[in-house]
Amino acid sequence: MPEQSNDYRVVVFGAGGVGKSSLVLRFVKGTFRDTYIPTVEDTYRQVISCDKSVCTLQITDTTGSHQFPAMQRLSISKGHAFILVYSITSKQSLEELKPIYQQVLAIKGNVEAIPIMLVGNKSDETQREVETKDGEAQANQWKCAFMETSAKTNHNVTELFQELLNLDKKRNMSLNIDGKRSGKQSRAERLKGKCSVM
Amino acid sequence: MPCNNICCGEEGSDVESTDVTSTDISQPFDAASPHLPWDHPFYDIARHQIIEVAGDDNYGRKVIVFNACRMPPQHELDHHKLLMYLKGTLDQYVESDYTLIYFHHGLTSENKPSLSWLRDAYREFDRKYKKNIKALYIVHPTMFIKTLLILFKPIIRCFSYCTFTHLISVSSLKPTTQPPMSPPRSPPLPNQVFGVSLIEGIFRRSANVTLVKDVQLRYNSGKNTVDFREMEDVHLAAVILKTFLRELPEPLLTYQLYNDIVNFTCTPTPSPVSLLNGSLVTCPRTISLPEENYASLRYLITFLAQVREINKMTNSNLAVVFGPNLLWGRDNAMSLSAIGPINNFTRTLLDQQHLFVEDVTKSGGESKGCFPPVSSTKDQNRDHLIAYCTFGLVYFDMTSHIALHTCTVSNISMLLI
Numbered sequence: 001m002p003e004q005s006n007d008y009r010v011v012v013f014g015a016g017g018v019g020k021s022s023l024v025l026r027f028v029k030g031t032f033r034d035t036y037i038p039t040v041e042d043t044y045r046q047v048i049s050c051d052k053s054v055c056t057l058q059i060t061d062t063t064g065s066h067q068f069p070a071m072q073r074l075s076i077s078k079g080h081a082f083i084l085v086y087s088i089t090s091k092q093s094l095e096e097l098k099p100i101y102q103q104v105l106a107i108k109g110n111v112e113a114i115p116i117m118l119v120g121n122k123s124d125e126t127q128r129e130v131e132t133k134d135g136e137a138q139a140n141q142w143k144c145a146f147m148e149t150s151a152k153t154n155h156n157v158t159e160l161f162q163e164l165l166n167l168d169k170k171r172n173m174s175l176n177i178d179g180k181r182s183g184k185q186s187r188a189e190r191l192k193g194k195c196s197v198m
Numbered sequence: 199m200p201c202n203n204i205c206c207g208e209e210g211s212d213v214e215s216t217d218v219t220s221t222d223i224s225q226p227f228d229a230a231s232p233h234l235p236w237d238h239p240f241y242d243i244a245r246h247q248i249i250e251v252a253g254d255d256n257y258g259r260k261v262i263v264f265n266a267c268r269m270p271p272q273h274e275l276d277h278h279k280l281l282m283y284l285k286g287t288l289d290q291y292v293e294s295d296y297t298l299i300y301f302h303h304g305l306t307s308e309n310k311p312s313l314s315w316l317r318d319a320y321r322e323f324d325r326k327y328k329k330n331i332k333a334l335y336i337v338h339p340t341m342f343i344k345t346l347l348i349l350f351k352p353i354i355r356c357f358s359y360c361t362f363t364h365l366i367s368v369s370s371l372k373p374t375t376q377p378p379m380s381p382p383r384s385p386p387l388p389n390q391v392f393g394v395s396l397i398e399g400i401f402r403r404s405a406n407v408t409l410v411k412d413v414q415l416r417y418n419s420g421k422n423t424v425d426f427r428e429m430e431d432v433h434l435a436a437v438i439l440k441t442f443l444r445e446l447p448e449p450l451l452t453y454q455l456y457n458d459i460v461n462f463t464c465t466p467t468p469s470p471v472s473l474l475n476g477s478l479v480t481c482p483r484t485i486s487l488p489e490e491n492y493a494s495l496r497y498l499i500t501f502l503a504q505v506r507e508i509n510k511m512t513n514s515n516l517a518v519v520f521g522p523n524l525l526w527g528r529d530n531a532m533s534l535s536a537i538g539p540i541n542n543f544t545r546t547l548l549d550q551q552h553l554f555v556e557d558v559t560k561s562g563g564e565s566k567g568c569f570p571p572v573s574s575t576k577d578q579n580r581d582h583l584i585a586y587c588t589f590g591l592v593y594f595d596m597t598s599h600i601a602l603h604t605c606t607v608s609n610i611s612m613l614l615i
Binding site for chain 1: 399401402403404405406407510511514515518519522526534537538541
């Protein structure tokens with residue numbers, strides 16, 4: 001694993017059409033597009049504060065429609081933190097994260113030190129197939145954090161990324177560039193009970 | 199010899215007539231030719247060209263065509279002889295796999311055979327004939343035939359397990375390269391709006407991984423027992439199709455063309471189609487795509503063109519999900535810099551889908567339409583080869599299933615003819 005470089009790389013995985021790009025775009029640009037475009041691979045950069053200095057948060061939005069083991073392996077080995085996205089409207093999309101998690105496990109070895117967030121997106125949808133407790137149970141099993149989000153209504157999106165950064169114990173990172181860590185203290189308030197952190 | 203050529207033969211059929219002199223009704227004849235000698239006992243049957251051997255399909259199976267519209271009025275035709283002729287024709291092919299296509303159009307009360315004849319016919323055709331029939335296509339079915347088939351489905355099933363019965367309308371057969379795509383049965387799906395399915399994100403969505411593996415295994419074991427209609431998940435069929443392409447030992451667009459395609463500047467001229475069929479003038483050294491691959495690609499692209507739009511899958515969306523399944527590098531490591539051009543190439547192919555059709559008419563309507571693809575299989579081990587060929591066999595059924603669920607309005611209206 002690459003040691004403390006100036007980049008902090010977050011990789012977003014998930015099945016096709018679960019809203020990976022929507023989440024990332026909502027976070028990076030604050031917008032939501034109702035169009036329907038599969039992703040090849042996109043990377044976004046944002047400056048965040050890190051250990052009283054600044055560094056670049058690099059978010060890689062991957063494709064969900066086809067898996068190229070080689071490309072996936074490369075993203076995993078280069079990544080510092082991972083967001084595994086499923087859609088609460090599709091049980092299948094949660095199932096599909098399993099091989100990806102296994103892959104992360106295989107490449108990174110001990111995942112407990114790696115920030116991983118399991119995310120149930122589309123929480124605004126009414127046709128739910130995956131209950132919140134099912135997602136929590138899966139996260140428990142994987143020993144990772146869990147959150148439900150909605151890129152459409154902007155629910156828990158910024159929280160997701162901040163929480164992910166908080167999970168990394170090696171660095172002290174914050175989305176706010178003023179350098180003050182606002183993470184831990186107000187966490188409970190921010191998450192409004194929608195998140196459980198192991 | 200008078201009148202021997204009164205009915206012009208179909209192009210491509212073998213016009214070699216056998217030289218027979220005896221008048222025994224059981225005497226041999228060349229069923230592939232409608233031109234029997236005038237003194238042959240089947241001469242007056244054969245000249246109507248009701249039964250034709252149209253050639254081989256893409257799996258090398260004989261295709262036997264029965265044209266109801268060529269049946270003369272009842273009193274002009276010896277139906278017993280017709281039955282014998284039909285038997286005689288089939289006898290020559292039933293030992294190996296064959297496909298029967300029945301054109302229902304043109305059957306009127308004038309030329310309709312009697313019920314007792316149908317009963318006789320049913321009795322005449324014992325297991326020998328049913329065993330190897332691989333598909334029965336009923337073209338231009340009437341409501342009556344459709345109802346009959348639905349009623350008798352259980353019975354039909356029990357004597358021909360592997361037979362796919364397809365009901366198709368004639369317009370879906372044009373152009374000749376396009377295999378029938380839309381069997382008009384199966385109940386409406388929950389997503390249907392005015393009878394038109396909207397499968398959002400077809401080919402983008404994923405399917406149950408275990409089911410996909412299971413279906414693959416069943417195909418690869420050579421058992422044609424996969425019925426996508428039972429599985430109710432159209433995405434499963436779509437994923438299987440993509441998986442099939444992705445797991446080919448060599449990509450459909452071939453390693454040989456990899457560099458040409460990745461470096462191809464996609465503008466309307468030169469068209470990517472010209473690169474593939476070798477007609478690119480500016481680049482004479484270009485090696486064109488092998489014929490089977492080209493035909494498969496043409497079929498695939500024509501098929502995808504029908505799927506798009508209504509399912510939110512535009513050409514560029516389809517290209518993103520299909521491009522990487524059509525071409526990859528020899529080292530299997532897909533770099534982002536290559537995916538861009540490959541997807542771009544795929545999108546242009548989809549945009550210029552009409553060029554494929556034109557290309558067919560130019561080459562004389564030759565109708566080699568689909569799988570099995572992949573040219574250089576020499577270095578592949580035999581098992582692997584068998585595995586994906588078997589897989590390719592049902593490609594037909596699979597794509598027809600996807601097409602059924604993703605019908606566009608024009609497809610629907612076609613079915614209502």
